[in-house]
Amino acid sequence: MRAFCAGLAALFAFLATALPVAAQTDRASEIEAAAQEIASIRTEVNADQIDEAAALEQRLRALRVEGRNRLTAIERELEATRAQIEFLGPAPGENDPPESDIIAGERSELEGQRARLNGQRTRVLANIFESGELLTRLSGARVGALYRTLVERGASPLEPGLWGAAWTSARDVSARVGRYFASWSEVKRGGGGYGRSVAIIVAALVLSLMLFGPVNRWIAGTFSTAVEKRKPTSARRVVVAGLKMAGRTVPGVIGGLIIIETLRAQGVLTPEGEVAARAFWVGVLSILIVSGFTAGFFAPSSPGWRIAPIDADRGRAVSRLALAIVLIFSLDTLLSAIGIAARADDALLRIIDALAATAIAVCVFLLCRSRLWRVEDEKSGEGWRLLRRIGRALTIIIIAAVVAGYVPFAHFIATRIVYLALFIGLAWMMRAMLAESALALRNSLSTETDRQDENESANYRFWSRLIINTLLIVAVTPAVLVLFGVPSATVRDLAGQAVFGFNIGGVHIPSVAKLFAAVLVFVVIMAATKLIQRGVQQGPLAHSRADIGVQNSLITLMGYAGLVIALFASISSLGFDLGNLALIAGALSVGIGFGLQSIVNNFVSGLILLFERPIKVGDWIVTPSGEGTVKKISVRSTEIETFDRSSIIVPNSEFISSTVTNWTHKDRLGRITVPVGVSYGSDPEQVKEILLQCAHDHPQIVSYPEPFVTWMDFGASSLDFELRAYLADISKGLTVRTELRFAIFKAFTDAGVEIPFPQQDVYIKAMPGGEASQKLKTQQAPAPETNTEAQPETDAEK
Template sequence: MSLQMLARRLGRLKILALAVMLALALPVLTAVFGPGAAHAQTSEAPDYAAWEEVATRAEQALAAGRASDRAIEGLRAEIVTWRDRFVAAQNIDTLRLNTLRSQVEALGPAPAEGTTEPADIAARRADLGAQVAELQAPGIAAVEAHSRADGIVREIDRLLRERQTAALLTTAPAPLNPANWPAALSGATAAFADIGADLTVAWASARNRATLTSNLPVIGLCLLAAVVLLWRGGGWIAWLTRRLRRSSRPRSRRLAEVAVSFGQILLPVTGTLLISLALGATGMLDTGGGAGIAALPILTAPLFIARWLGGWVFPAAPDIAPPFALPAERQREGRVHVAFLGLLLALEFWRRVLLGEAAAPTQALVSFLLQAAAGASLFRLGQLMLAHSRTEAADVEARGTRAQIIGLIGGLTAAVSIAGPLLGGVGYVEAGNALTWSTTVSLALLGMLLLLQRVATDIYGLVTADERAEEALVPVLAGFFLLLAALPVLALIWGARRTDLAEAWTRVQTGFDMGGIRLSPGVLVTFAVVFALGYMITRMVQGAMRSTILPKTKLDKGGQTAIVSGLGYLGVFLAAVLAITAAGIDLSSLAIVAGALSVGIGFGLQTIVQNFVSGIILLIERPISEGDWIEVGGQQGIVRAISVRATRIETFDRTDVIVPNADLIANPVTNWTRFNMQGRIIVPVGVAYGTDTRLVERVLMEIVIEHPLVMLAPEPRVFFIGFGADSMDFEIRAVLSDINFGISVKSDMNHTIAERFRAEGIEIPFPQRDLWLRNAAAPGRPAVDESGQSGTEGAPATPV
């Protein structure tokens, strides 16, 4: 095998290697969503003659279907560049066009058929129309060319997807068939024999031996440093980690441990890099084997990354909260399987480099063996995730969303662990590789997301000093955005091309139509930013009015609340209008739809609208205000809050009653304290028959006049109401200066009445009843016998 062949095979591993080394995810995203994906901005008209040549060449290549993937990808990139130019050309002279259209509108509407207008106006209208048509021509040509370029790009993408699918469905000699094993073994022997032959040829070169001799000191130092890093690097990191665990702040300690733990990847990778440099300096690897040695850091990185990631996902330290609720022995098993998968993935990389040109039976057999070994570990990891999902909550309804997702991933992993090796065993080697290794790298990505979310939670808890940061909203949102950021990487892992993601981003940037409105990320971001600024300004104005300006006026608390609420609604409305205007959203096309929906919405939301309008009326007219004592619908209490939908009343039992505003408008409402605090109380008093009624009246009048909260104008009165069944009934009727103390005043008066009546010898009666017992031995009524049977009814009763 030549160096060029191995280098080409190594190039095919680029995307998968980048996906495994998740630290390189940001450059991938930058390449996808960066400046290359943006539309080129130019004010020059495209060269349509050159475009015609490029488009014709692309259409001919697609029609022939014989061009390689590399050539097709290059052609696609060229077409995309032209398409971006056409997008920019559509906006050439836009300002000038808008100016001309405004001038045409200023001339007024065109004359109707059969009518004329002044000659100078008609000439001016014709001249402006000709200028508009001339300026529109380049834009129309750019739109047509853009459509053609976009169609070619779509056709290229379809062709590449078809080729990718065909490659996955290509069959190889089945590894499960023993008849294919001799050919596979001979192919492996031949591949390694080629590498040995290349090394023999390299050693036979006097120049190579001279290079080896001259570079021996450098080679020795590099190998020594590599051995030290690989042998002692893990111990150094473990020592630093133990020192960090002495910290008294758990969150800062965990963050420091995560930062230091990256040394478990950095130091070994540096060691392999030194080995690669040392072997390259020998001058013996300028032939086939040199490609694998040059790529040694990338080819061995999966092992170190997996070992590091497994230590965090299935931690051994008891003070680290594991993402999965598993016992210690299962955590240890998880670490072993993760590290084993990293080793197998590294071996898969080596297979693609060293056996890339080997015979098909050889590649199929080696791939199947690696798939089967990886399938065993994947199956066990899937079982561990399912065990965590079952442990999280026994009840499916009570199980958290995260546990459900992990359980689903565990089930899919277990299924793939069986399906992947089976496909590889029957000959669908590429399909088996895609399932097995894409699932492996996807699980690594999942573990990285769990770790990053934990880091985000610790950072939030450290900044806010919140001991319950895990339950806060910000870490949850951080996890959600991390998941969104991981979607492009996940797509790359499962076979998507970077051009596919760039095309998807281009579609998003272009926007989409919704009811005649073009929505794009720029429009949405502009709307969100302007609305957020307007909302913040509204809240600032409300705060200033509530705390600084309104308290210095003579408005009562209810009026202040009404003004602040009105400013809030007005500010939100203006912020929405300004945001729509700044974003350039034209809502005129939705007018018909809005009119049609308004009828249905009116019927469906009539109660809400009714309460909203009632709330506005309450805030404007203010028949009730916060702090008022009201009675409505059998409920009494103090008004605590008035919103646009409902009013909250705190009853005297300290419970909150939510009353719809429509009830406060449509039903009678008693407001005890709205316009004044005065109110009348009635105190009933009963005295025994035979008591001097004038004495009772005089005593009660003295009691009511002496109370400090009783007003003398209007004058309190004592009334002799009538003769009751058990007493002679009187009533004290008095107006208090503060009706809020009505119950207390009644209590005070009752205490005083009891004391004065006892001193005056006035009796307060209690209910009396005469009880009559029937005489069982009376004439005409036989006695009751022992059986309980009685005789004739109607005997007179005896009073007691």
């Protein structure tokens, strides 16, 4: 058998080591070459000799991708090598007989192979880490260069020479644009298809314009009308505004695609022309988005659906200013794209940026006038006032920067105001739509009682909005980073690290995707456990004769088992080796010995209670902490409900370490005692018969064990008896004792048996004034009858 294993090990070793030796040699040289190239790039970065930062970033990303591919192959080979070593079994110890030369040789070869692979893995990880570090530095350098460029002072637009150079450049650009279209028309006329191409382009333009009416009416009739029939709420107002915006934007998207594809098919768009065409399309879409949104935001014809707290006239004024800002922004984008494509002079581009920044600043300043935003709500009014102050301050900064010659800085701030407004508006609208959809989903899945529960509705709204806000922040953050100068490639790298994980100090942090997957695995398994518990409880256990306490113990143990499985499965999905949990358990044992001892003690005690079942749910128990009915046995403690309807939370260890009286442990059969006293002139046999007859007549008292009467003592004023009887359900003890006392009193009265008052003889040896001693017999006032045996009160008798 050992020879057979040796043969298989030799075969595996040959397949794993002999075949890919050349490949491993080539890979080692590739890893070393990548390390040298990364070192060379690091030298350039450290010396600040970066000529083409974008090219260096592209190369570093390529090196990182190659490193990740190599790492995947190395880890696959490492896993195969570990499996082969495990197949050979553990190496012989000092006192064990030596293994054969073949197995020893193969083991040595496999160990060497594993060492080489581990070395390559370490080197590849180092290359990947260094590439990421250099990319971060290069991205930071690019952002820094961008902001340094923004704060560089140039020629002011007030200088006449700048306008002259811009005018010359503008004529050159218009001439190039004319030659661009003239060249296209000459080509088409030469081919004989000029008229047909123009007709197709005009038809595409007409079709795009015709889309606005039908699409807008369809969206309004299908969605907006249905929403507006309902009661206006904050979310529904935003939904209506979004639908109005969609009614204008969707035709623009479809029409723009039709026109651009038509122009491309007819050969109008070259790579340079396509940039300008896309800038024009984006500008038109921005105008449509803002016009649609302001139509719903200010809703001049529907005051009930108006979002902004202003009247219709002021709403129209604000809408015109917002549209003017977007129109200026779109025109600036288009002219800049045409100028760059036509290789315009910097003077022309500078004048375009200065005019656009100044015009946007003036419109924003007019938009921030207080008379346009008179809000009755003091809290909301304070927010609007703060926003207006910030807007006015930014407009002053923009105009001052333009005058001083900081045109790029002013243009950057002005355009970012527009971009941020668009992003915030779209995110706000999407948030309201998602919130309304979540509310509609809840209403469709819940019952009428659930919908009327205010606490449940508030909790649902809070958690749904928290999830929606988190998702929107995650979605908008990359766009905002790009907006403020972070290279898009760097943002993609950050997103990739969030998706695939990253290393901190040699420790791998799992990716966000893995964390979500682990949480999802945990939630799914726990939900499945709850369904199984409910199915078992309503199925087999409900149709069995098992005690309610036994059923509760089984259901609780199933919950514990599901929790353990869910915990291990979620940890495993994160990539952690469950074999390392022994080390974690060893480390936790120290903490358990010091700070967690009582917690573990209560947890283990809870497991003992569930398995041994000295108490169970529904039992009537008496503990040093109190008396009542067991309602719940949880991990750390047990809940006891007293007969006063208060709850006592008792640590589970108390039930193990102290004495507990359980009235219903084995069954609910229990004994009650009713003490009674009769006068000395009564017939004891008659008293016994009356008491037994009262017990036999009561339906709650069982016939076996039989009730009996005990003559307890000769009391000071009475003959003391006790009626002792057994009940099928001891929880009815107080009620039965009360009913027996009524019956005994009536029976004694009918039979002429006297229940005496307590009597006492008092002898006075001397009276004030020297009177002789005399015997005085005093009869005390009747005192309420007291029981010599206290009986606990049940939940049903409180």
